[in-house]
Amino acid sequence: MQAKIALNARNIVGESIIWSGDEQALYWVDIGGKRIHRLEIGGDRHDTWPTPDFPTSIGMRAKGGFIVGLAHQVCFWTPDGTFETFVIPEPDWPANRLNEGRVAPDGSFWVSTMQNNLNPDGSPKDMDSHVGAIYRIDPSGAVTQLTPNSYGITNTMAWTSTGNFLFADTLANEIYAFDYDATARTIANRRTIVSGFERGLPDGSCLDSEDALWNCRVVGGAAVARFSEIGERLGLVDLPVSWPTSCTFGGPDLTTLYVTSARFTMTAEHLAAHPQEGSLIAVETGIRGLQEPKFAG
Template sequence: MAITAPSIGTARCVWAAGATLGEGTCWSPRERALYWVDILEHRLHRFTPASGEQRSWTLPDTISAVAERTRGPGLAITLRRGFAFFDPADGTLQRLDEPEPERPGNRFNDGKCDAQGRFWGGTMDFAIREPSGALYRFDGPGHCMRALDAGFVVTNGPTWSLDGSTMFFNDTVNKSVRAYAFDPLAGTVGASREFLVFAKGDGYPDGMTTDADGRLWIAHWGAACVSCHDPVSGAELARVELPTDHITNVAFGGPDLKTLFITSARFELSAEKLAAQPLAGALFAVETDATGLPANRFDG
């Protein structure tokens, strides 16, 4: 099937949250709402499009990635040091595996579940200097493994090809989107290749998602946009322009999974840029003719 360019509307602000570091987008079909986070302010947010309701929770630590659970209540999340369960209904937080005690300068960043319900989370140097980041696979309490340890400064993603045979993962500081051979049954990561390198002026690859046609949608930190790419060639098919520089994550949601939700950040913007970009840190939405894939849930 030929991969075509999607039709994209104009992005609109749906929550002027002023997030320091918005991230962690996850559409909940059962709640018909979007979960997202402000990492540095330790905040979990939930936006319900039908009513416009905006709800927030403050956690005792950084929170960076979110997935719904299939059997237990609430959410699986990543905190600064590891994985946890959090139930928004009653505020219960259960800390679980913390897989890298020997790297105290790190924190968890982006993450997602694969189609088999395993939670993949990447770490990074909190100071954004040292190549100490890695990628972890969390199967449940007491079952966490280091899957990639390739000297990342900042990790983002992952997302997967439609057939599950490729995992895309971002080496953000090096502007590189990597494609890794992936065994969906074993949950193992193999050889990698460079899928895409961002050009000068295009910022850095941040969070990303895959749509039902296999296209990759990638947030650009520092370039005020989201780009859509052919999953084989990497060719850019379309671009969503945003009114602020630091675009951090994307997820499809809404009743038909055709609304692209986009997070942003105020972090590292100068006073002059913050004055010129009043919607920095906002949550945006744009209507498309693309259809997203339902977010995979954590199997637990």
């Protein structure tokens, strides 16, 4: 599979990329750059919007517009509009921030948290605690905590057709599977399916139509790894960026894998030699992905 640069976006931390089939466009956030991006595929129009705080995740709403995770609150937003606070998932953890976020198949929005690793100016802040957790946000606004506050850097959210929920801790270099009960709206029976994989560390992921997980290998991994839902390695795609962060399937037939990347913490010397860092990458896979669900609220 050949990877190519689709847009030299120069994202500080590109994340949470999603495909809007209605618009034939990609949306994603740049956490460090405090921006939301939109790129039309085919027309190649590229738009950006500033955010009032670090944006951490984005999902589509069935009513139109988007649900957006900022550093501490989850908001409703429409392009060129204001950010309307919907819920604050962790009001009692001021030293934490939101990180991963994704619309679940049942129309809820799931977010996960971590100890804040960003200073107000976006520069790195030291971490010394594993205090992240996963939360489910119901369309009604009810927030349910699904795990203890015990994770380092929380990443990856995927729900397989067989009833597994897949999740990762970047600092632990592990990917987990939980039993997902769609009726009870709970996850249980955590087991590690990938541990110590030698290419970088796990960041964001997406599923394809075969229930395989495409996982971005950040921190020098320079690749997306494809795993089965029980952790078998099925493939590896090398990328022209060293810190891939999030991915989604898009395009008219949902077979193009789009990957965001980061320039965070990289030296000026490295960036001068590798100006493509932070780009959006496209990979023609020949494997069909899945449409993103929409938040029901």
